[in-house]
Ligand SMILES: Nc1ncnc2c1ncn2[C@@H]1O[C@H](COP(=O)(O)OP(=O)(O)O)[C@@H](O)[C@H]1O
């Protein structure tokens with residue numbers, strides 16, 4: 190069995206940030222997935238979702254759930270990331286002052302995604318966009 | 330301890346989310362950085378912050394926060410209150426600063 194969900198993200202639209210995460214959380218709860226696993230998925234997916242809203246123009250989230258894992262692929266059109274190693278550092282952020290004032294832009298998103306995932310891949314092309322692949326195993 | 334008990338004892342304002350006043354509180358987290366709350370708050374926590382926008386409730390819901398306490402007289406925005414009512418997550422308020430209300434809540438919850 191594989192379940193598949195897809196969501197669109199609009200860059201700059203903070204009012205809907207977290208929508209996909211809450212839908213996925215609901216589905217995982219219905220599937221009786223271990224709450225600890227759900228918590229990790231929620232943190233990773235929320236941060237990835239917010240990054241598209243805060244830093245890119247538009248994006249798509251694909252979520253695949255099977256009996257072994259939850260796989261989330263976020264593909265965005267946006268400025269891309271020129272130095273991924275730097276972006277992965279705790280505290281590094283290029284968020285605008287307005288975004289920071291809202292409490293986003295602490296530079297903790299990518300490190301939190303990595304910490305809460307079992308497999309994490311990031312690819313980016315400057316001027317084109319960024320792709321994240323996040324896997325959380327159901328049996329920890 | 331129930332959310333309604335901290336409201337009563339600390340004389341907190343209840344802006345919205347009354348459905349959730351019966352929720353049990355387990356510990357708390359004080360932060361205005363959303364990623365910090367996302368990464369470190371636990372379910373059942375009361376969240377003390379000065380952020381008033383709608384994303385606060387999105388995060389509170391994802392993290393299963395028991396209630397949000399706004400400090401220094403900050404008031405939630407209209408769409409934040411609407412979302413709080415929908416989710417049943419109370420938004421409370423106080424004129425106190427974060428340091429003071431956190432201390433009082435710490436003593437009540439841990440004490
Ligand atoms: N999808 C993305 N598109 C473009 N840049 C991104 C994207 N995700 C992250 N970044 C870059 O990496 C930095 C660090 O990201 P993150 O750790 O989530 O912190 P924050 O979002 O708080 O700035 C961002 O400030 C931004 O420069």
Ligand SMILES: [Mg+2]
Pocket residue numbers: 236239240243294296297298299
């Ligand atoms: Mg981020």
